[in-house]
Amino acid sequence: MPLYKSISVNSQTCVKIWKIEESYNDLMKPLDLKPNSLERVLGMKSELHQRGFLSVRHLLREFGYTDQDLYYDNYGKPHLRDGKHISITHSFTFSGVIISDHKVGIDIEMQRDKIAIIAKKFVDYEFNYLKSDSEDYINKLTVIWGIKESLYKLFATPGMLFKKHFLVIPFMIEDGQTVAWIDYDNKKYRYNTAFFEFEGFTCAYVVP
Structure with missing residues (x-):
């Protein structure tokens, strides 16, 4: 089972990354899915998405x-029934969970180079x-997108715009961390964020 990376962010927070190498059948076999989860995965048209969905359950x-x-x-x-906080991501052959x-x-x-085309958005x-x-x-555009996406998942408030409400202060790729702000509804929120690169991918997350 390819648990790719595990990061103890602090005593209350952990990140785990999965490299999706198994087939759909191999990922499905050991899992006991809720009926609505099974319905959801069976309804996915892309096997890549199915495997991403199932790999997240392996990370759980x-x-x-x-x-x-x-x-x-x-x-x-997403939420956990014991009250701990969770966020989930998957992209092509990798998935990640932070709890x-x-x-x-x-x-x-x-x-991907095409991120430069949508940068103004x-x-x-x-x-x-x-x-x-x-x-x-x-690489820097990818970090900025990842940080803003992470903040959006954390805040989970409809109407927030990456360009208008989120701000990432200057950073170097080798820093592996930076500060980001949310300026929304006349309130400002400051967050520490971290990021790292691996095999042509970037992972970003909010550090509690």
Whole structure:
């Protein structure tokens, strides 16, 4: 079972990453899914999405949970029945879960050049320090997207816009961390965030 990476962020928070190498059948065999989870996975048209969904359930097992311990609210945000906070992500051949005593968010993104095409949709303030001709431009855009996606998952408030309400302060890729702000509804919220790169992917998460 390819648990790819496990990170103890602090005493209350842990991140686990899964590399999805198994077939759909191999991932499905050991799992006991709730009826609505089974219906959901069987209704997915892409096997890649099915395997991503199932790999998340394997990550839950790594934490000591089962599919029965997980539920989603009306906004699609995942929750655990014991009250701990959880965030989930999967991208192509990797999935990730972060669990904490505090609100958290996590995102995994493949590093792709086409992110530069949509940069204006989610970047505003950050253009002040980004250089489009730098070698790490794509990597930095991917970090910014991942951080903003993680914050969005944490806050789970409809109407929030990456470009308008989220701000990521300057960082270097080798730093592996930075500070981000949410400016929404006349209130400001400060968050510590972390990120790392692996096999052409970027993982970003909010540090409680």
